[in-house]
Structure formats: C-alpha cells, structure tokens
Amino acid sequence: MEQSWKSARGIFAAALALPLFWLVVFFLFPLGIVWLYSFGENRGLTDIALTGTLSNYLRALEPLYLKIFVKSAGIAALTTGLCLVIGFPVALAITFAPPKAKGWLLMFIMLPFWTNLLIRTYALIAVLRNEGYINQSLRAGWGLANGLATRLGQAPLASFQPVELLHNNFAVVLGLVYVHLPFMVLPLYSALDRLDTSLLEASLDLGAGHLRTLFRIVVPLALPGIASGVLITFIPALGAYLTPDLLGGPDSQMIASVIERQFKRANDWPFGAAMSFLLMYLTFIGIAIQGALSRKSREPG
Amino acid sequence: MTLTGPGSASRRSLLAAMGAAAIGITFTACGEKPGTATAGAGEGSNLNFYNWDTYIGETTLADFKSASGIDVNMSLFANNDELFAKLKAGNPGYDVIVPSNEFVTRMVQANLIQPLDHTKLPNLKNIDPTFLNPDYDPGRKYSAPYTWLxxxxxxxxxxxxxxxxxxxxxxxxxxxxxxxxxxxxxxxxxxxxxxxxxxxxxxxxxxxxxxxxxxxxxxxxxxxxxxxxxxxxxxxxxxxxxxxxxxxxxxxxxxxxxxxxxxxxxxxxxxNSDSLCIPKGAPRPNNAHAFINYMMDAKAGAAISKTIMYPTPNAAAKALMPESYRNNPVIFPPAEVMxxxxxxxxxxxxxxxxxxxxxxxxxxx
Known part of the structure; x- marks a missing residue:
C-alpha cells in the first residue's frame, strides 16, 4: 500500500533525521569551513584570518593556474571521450548478453572496484615500465626475430630499445581510462537495459540498417544515460590526483596535485581552498548542463 | 618546502598514498597499568610515539619496556607536512615526534614543541659533538638528534x-x-x-x-x-x-x-637530520624524556642503526657497529665532502x- 509522506510526517522526519544530521555535521559543515578558508589569509604559520579577500581566487585565475585548469580539463575530456567510445559497445554487449552471462559480465566490470586504487596503479606501473611486462614481451619477440634473421643469413637487427610507455601523458590517460571505465559502463548499461526493444525491432522492420538504428534510435534514447556517464567520469577524472602523480612525467601536472601541494608543502590553505572550490563550481556547472540535457530529452521531440 | 624525511624509503610513499599513515600501529595493546620503577610520577606507564615508517629497531620498543616499564604506542606519519598539519590543529596526544631539521625551526616558531630538559637526558654525551649545536636548533634546546642523511x-x-x-x-x-x-x-x-x-x-x-x-x-x-x-x-x-x-x-x-x-x-x-622532540601539550613529558634518553643509548642506538641503515649521529652507537656500516662511504661520506x-x-x-x-x-x- 502506498502512502504519501505527508500522512506520516513523524516517521518521515525520524527516518530523515540521522542522514540529515550526518550530511550537515560531516559534510556541509567541514565543507563550509574550507569554503570560508578560501576567503582568508595566512597569519603566521598556523592561523588563518577570514578577511573576506578575493585575492586567492584572483591568484587561482592567473594564467599559470588557469593553464593547468584547462590542461586538466582537456585530459579529463579526452579520458571521458575514450571511456564513452570504449564503454558504449561494452554496455551494449552486456545489454544483449544472455541473462545468465549478464550478472557475470557486470561483476567483471565492477571487480576492479574491490581492489585499492593504489594497488591497481602500481600494477599498471609493473606492466608499463621499461623493464615491465609489455617491454619484456617485446624484447623476447625482438630476440626471436633477431635469431631468425641471423639464421637466414641476414644482418642482425639493431639492439632492442624499450618503448617509452610510462611517465608521460599517454600513461596518464591510459591510467585514467582504466580507472574510470566502470563509471561510464554502469550508467550506460542501466540506460540501455531499460530500452524498449520493440522500438529497435520496428526500426529494423521498417528498413533501417543496424548502424542507422544504433545512431538514430539507441543513442538518442540512451542520451540521459550517456550524459550521466559523461558527468560521473569527467568529474573524478578532472580531480584525479594519484594517477597523474604516479604514472605521469614531468609534463603531467594536473590541478589536484597543485591543490595537494598548497595544503601540505606550501602550507597555503586559503589558496588551496580557493582552487578546490573553483573545481567544485565547475562541477556544479557540469551538473546543471546534465540536468538541462535530461530535461530536454524528456520533452516530447 | 619540505624535506620529505630522511628515511623516506619508498615504503613511506606507499603508506602515504594509501592513507594508512593515519592509522596508528599499536605495538602494545594493553592500556594503563600500574607504573613501574622509572616511569614518571603520575604519568602512568605508557607513551605515544609518532614516527616515520621503518624507522626504528626491531626490538627497540620491547627493550625499552623491559628497561623502564613504559609501553610505547607507535603511530606513523609519511612526511613532515603531515606531521605539521596534524599538530597545527592541536596536539592529539603525542608525547614524542620526529620532525626533520627545517621543521624543528618551523614548529618552534609556530609554538608547537616544548624545550627539552637536558638534565633528564644524560645520554646526550653519546652524541658526536658536531651534531650538538646545529643552526636549526642552537644548543639543542628543543631537539635530540636521531639520524641524518x-x-x-x-x-x-x-x-x-x-x-x-x-x-x-x-x-x-x-x-x-x-x-x-x-x-x-x-x-x-x-x-x-x-x-x-x-x-x-x-x-x-x-x-x-x-x-x-x-x-x-x-x-x-x-x-x-x-x-x-x-x-x-x-x-x-x-x-x-x-x-x-x-x-x-x-x-x-x-x-x-x-x-x-x-x-x-x-x-x-x-x-637533513631527524630529531626527537616533545610537542606542546604532550600528556607525559617525563616518560617522553626517559624515552628520548633511551633512544640515545649506545646499545639501543646501534640496534636501531642495524635495522634502518641510516647514518647515526650517535658516536657511542656507531662504535658498536660493524666495519661494513662504519666505513661505508655512502652512509658516511668523507669529511671533506660533508x-x-x-x-x-x-x-x-x-x-x-x-x-x-x-x-x-x-x-x-
């Protein structure tokens, strides 16, 4: 039996009280303090005076930091794009997999979540480094080819040069895609799974090819799923800290590392807070865009 | 600004990244017990020690307990910034900490550590005199040397x-x-x-x-x-x-x-040099002095060096170490280089x- 919450205000309030308390005390309140810090100035080594200054934000908008913001956004966008291109076929395949296999496939997607991010990143390092598994395999293959060449009387090949896979922007994007792919696949899957298959049959019956059906029917219907997948991939990728730090090279500085250094090494909490909140404002803008998109898709077209 | 500490082996970075540093590792689970012989009056028989990872001898804490009756609870930090950030918000109950040189000055200026009572630290006599008057803490008013690198x-x-x-x-x-x-x-x-x-x-x-x-x-x-x-x-x-x-x-x-x-x-x-200090607001300053004094003991110092392999400023401890440590030019670079x-x-x-x-x-x- 369904009941309106209005008819059971007491129960509703009781059920809401604890989560609300939690949200306010452990989330909104500390966040509020950091927000206030972003309008403060350092006084000595341990104190922050809340002077209402905007200088932290102005400093964060200097070309130096703006460039790092833009670069981080670029890397996050590239990551999101790759996740979408790779994740969409995966989600589609899971949707049309036999029901028994579905559960397993979804579990394989979520399996990495059960491993600590740091462990996964170190595993990637072991795969990518100069003496890592990829380069060792290549070296073995090179050795075989070399042996074959000399047996055939050819001149021996040049000595093996390992492929530079680690400590560059390629490694950062690879690591970010690897980590964030499940964030993309799961919302896509939930959108595609709800899809009314009779619409697809109708499209095919009426003479549209598979590709045309995909792009004219499936993609528009899955748009809210795509939008939320893009959002929840883009936001953590933009604030990624561990991955660029461990896999990146001297050029791979992202904004989260700069923020971390303000809170620790530079001991400049107000400036770090201002940059964190700029990142959060960007997130709000992203959520607003996503909200607008999903409203639009609900309107009759 | 910071020297990530000395002993900073990769293990530390790993620890830092996992956030595990915040979790104290309790060596002795027992709580308060009736104080024994040398434990300071009215301070109970335990002590909270905040240290770097892999930065103490294998049996040092147990040996200290059998010598003094004081149980040491050791928690770990990953770098000086973490140590500073934690104490900046008020001492959560640490009695002995291990900041690096530059941070000793910084914490003294920030009023976060208290002066040492040299009369309670007779083992300072074991320390190589060249380490007794560093620029970052003239006269060793606030810090007792532990290692350098x-x-x-x-x-x-x-x-x-x-x-x-x-x-x-x-x-x-x-x-x-x-x-x-x-x-x-x-x-x-x-x-x-x-x-x-x-x-x-x-x-x-x-x-x-x-x-x-x-x-x-x-x-x-x-x-x-x-x-x-x-x-x-x-x-x-x-x-x-x-x-x-x-x-x-x-x-x-x-x-x-x-x-x-x-x-x-x-x-x-x-x-760089790591030093033992007592933070402001330490609940057990007497036990802290007893512990710092024990860490500068010749035998205890040698046992620590054997495990961690960092250069020691403790001349008496160094004398007890094998040739391979004492004469290793990487651990102890020649004087003209230093x-x-x-x-x-x-x-x-x-x-x-x-x-x-x-x-x-x-x-x-």
Missing amino acids: VLGIGYRKSKVKSVPDSWKWLFDSDQYKGRIALLSESADLIRLSAKYKGHSVNDIPPDLVAEIEKMLIRQKPFVKAFHDDNGQDMLVAGDVDLVLEYNGDIAQVMKDDPDIGFVIPKEGSLI ARCEYGAFEGAEKAKFYEEVITRVRAS
Whole structure:
C-alpha cells in the first residue's frame, strides 16, 4: 500500500533525521569551513584570518593556474571521450548478453572496484615500465626475430630499445581510462537495459540498417544515460590526483596535485581552498548542463 | 618546502598514498597499568610515539619496556607536512615526534614543541659533538638528534660515461636525457640548483631563483619523471639511470645491486637530520624524556642503526657497529665532502609558497 509522506510526517522526519544530521555535521559543515578558508589569509604559520579577500581566487585565475585548469580539463575530456567510445559497445554487449552471462559480465566490470586504487596503479606501473611486462614481451619477440634473421643469413637487427610507455601523458590517460571505465559502463548499461526493444525491432522492420538504428534510435534514447556517464567520469577524472602523480612525467601536472601541494608543502590553505572550490563550481556547472540535457530529452521531440 | 624525511624509503610513499599513515600501529595493546620503577610520577606507564615508517629497531620498543616499564604506542606519519598539519590543529596526544631539521625551526616558531630538559637526558654525551649545536636548533634546546642523511645522485654504473659528480648532469645537461628522475620537492630542487650555481642553499636572491627557474624549464624535457621519494626503485627497475635521492635509500639498494653507485656532487649538497622532540601539550613529558634518553643509548642506538641503515649521529652507537656500516662511504661520506654540505634553514612561510609556485611554473611550462 502506498502512502504519501505527508500522512506520516513523524516517521518521515525520524527516518530523515540521522542522514540529515550526518550530511550537515560531516559534510556541509567541514565543507563550509574550507569554503570560508578560501576567503582568508595566512597569519603566521598556523592561523588563518577570514578577511573576506578575493585575492586567492584572483591568484587561482592567473594564467599559470588557469593553464593547468584547462590542461586538466582537456585530459579529463579526452579520458571521458575514450571511456564513452570504449564503454558504449561494452554496455551494449552486456545489454544483449544472455541473462545468465549478464550478472557475470557486470561483476567483471565492477571487480576492479574491490581492489585499492593504489594497488591497481602500481600494477599498471609493473606492466608499463621499461623493464615491465609489455617491454619484456617485446624484447623476447625482438630476440626471436633477431635469431631468425641471423639464421637466414641476414644482418642482425639493431639492439632492442624499450618503448617509452610510462611517465608521460599517454600513461596518464591510459591510467585514467582504466580507472574510470566502470563509471561510464554502469550508467550506460542501466540506460540501455531499460530500452524498449520493440522500438529497435520496428526500426529494423521498417528498413533501417543496424548502424542507422544504433545512431538514430539507441543513442538518442540512451542520451540521459550517456550524459550521466559523461558527468560521473569527467568529474573524478578532472580531480584525479594519484594517477597523474604516479604514472605521469614531468609534463603531467594536473590541478589536484597543485591543490595537494598548497595544503601540505606550501602550507597555503586559503589558496588551496580557493582552487578546490573553483573545481567544485565547475562541477556544479557540469551538473546543471546534465540536468538541462535530461530535461530536454524528456520533452516530447 | 619540505624535506620529505630522511628515511623516506619508498615504503613511506606507499603508506602515504594509501592513507594508512593515519592509522596508528599499536605495538602494545594493553592500556594503563600500574607504573613501574622509572616511569614518571603520575604519568602512568605508557607513551605515544609518532614516527616515520621503518624507522626504528626491531626490538627497540620491547627493550625499552623491559628497561623502564613504559609501553610505547607507535603511530606513523609519511612526511613532515603531515606531521605539521596534524599538530597545527592541536596536539592529539603525542608525547614524542620526529620532525626533520627545517621543521624543528618551523614548529618552534609556530609554538608547537616544548624545550627539552637536558638534565633528564644524560645520554646526550653519546652524541658526536658536531651534531650538538646545529643552526636549526642552537644548543639543542628543543631537539635530540636521531639520524641524518644527505642528498646526492644515485646512478647505474654501466650506463654512465663517468661518475656523475656534478649537479650539472641532473639540472643543466642533455647528456642523460630521458634517464633522469628528480625528487619532487620544490625547495630541495631550488636549493640544490643554487648550490650548482655556486651559492649557498639558504638566502637565495630572487634573481638567482629566476635564473634557476629558466635553467629547470630548459632541463625539463630531458627529465623522465619527478619521483615521490621512490627514486631508488626507479633506479633498480631500470626506468632511469640517474636519480636525486638520499644516501640511505641508495645504500639499501646497493646491497643487492652492485651496478648502482652514489655520489655527492662536488658542488656540495643538502644535509637533513631527524630529531626527537616533545610537542606542546604532550600528556607525559617525563616518560617522553626517559624515552628520548633511551633512544640515545649506545646499545639501543646501534640496534636501531642495524635495522634502518641510516647514518647515526650517535658516536657511542656507531662504535658498536660493524666495519661494513662504519666505513661505508655512502652512509658516511668523507669529511671533506660533508664539509661542502649545508642544512636548509626554515626561511618563513612566504619563501615556501614562493618556491612552490616556481616549481609549479616549471612543471606547467
């Protein structure tokens, strides 16, 4: 039996009280303090005076930091794009997999979540480094080819040069895609799974090819799923800290590392807070865009 | 601004990244017990010790307990910034902490540590006199020396043309391009670059910093990575052939890989030193003094050095160590080399911010 919450205000309030308390005390309140810090100035080594200054934000908008913001956004966008291109076929395949296999496939997607991010990143390092598994395999293959060449009387090949896979922007994007792919696949899957298959049959019956059906029917219907997948991939990728730090090279500085250094090494909490909140404002803008998109898709077209 | 500490083996970085450092590792689960013999009056028989990871002898805490009856609860931090950030918000109950040199000054200025009572520390007599009056804490008013170490270049012998005995090979040359890893510590990079330019590591004038910034931007394409104090791992794994690292970290891996060498460049370098201090608001200052005194004991000090393999400032402990430690030129570089090395002084919060921004610019360029 369904009941309106209005008819059971007491129960509703009781059920809401604890989560609300939690949200306010452990989330909104500390966040509020950091927000206030972003309008403060350092006084000595341990104190922050809340002077209402905007200088932290102005400093964060200097070309130096703006460039790092833009670069981080670029890397996050590239990551999101790759996740979408790779994740969409995966989600589609899971949707049309036999029901028994579905559960397993979804579990394989979520399996990495059960491993600590740091462990996964170190595993990637072991795969990518100069003496890592990829380069060792290549070296073995090179050795075989070399042996074959000399047996055939050819001149021996040049000595093996390992492929530079680690400590560059390629490694950062690879690591970010690897980590964030499940964030993309799961919302896509939930959108595609709800899809009314009779619409697809109708499209095919009426003479549209598979590709045309995909792009004219499936993609528009899955748009809210795509939008939320893009959002929840883009936001953590933009604030990624561990991955660029461990896999990146001297050029791979992202904004989260700069923020971390303000809170620790530079001991400049107000400036770090201002940059964190700029990142959060960007997130709000992203959520607003996503909200607008999903409203639009609900309107009759 | 910061020296990530000395013993900073890669284990520390791992720990830091996992956030595990915040979790105290309790060696003795038992709580308060009736105080025994030497435990300070009215302080109970325990002590909270906040230390670096892998930075104590295997049996030191148990030995201290049987000597004094005091149970030591040891928790771990990953770097000085974490230590500072934690105490900045008020001492959560630590009795003894282990900050590095520059941070001793910083914490004294921030009013976070209290003076030591030398009458309760008779074992100070074991310390090599050259460590008793450092610039960062004149007269050892606030800190008792624990270990020290020095930055230099770890390298793979088979991959270098000659011993890379100048900072030039790290900061100002494309000879080893793509095979260099630098420590990602802004202040250390700028200070060592100043040393390369013939200046002291302290009081670097702004125009020299600007020159250093240009040099590092020029050098950046030849640098493979900025490492988080795991340079020795990158060297062992063959990712790079030259790393900026601490002598203790390289000494550890040299035992297993004879192709690895370590040199302190001829221009001189930065010395770091970790010290035992008592934070303001420590609940058990008497036990803390007893513990610090025990850590400077000759036998206890030797047991610690045997485990952690870092240079010890404790002359009596060093005398008890085997030849292979005492005469290891990586752990104890020759005196004429050490004479060219300096401590980095704490020069105020503004300087730390400034150095951080310079390196942010270098990395963003």
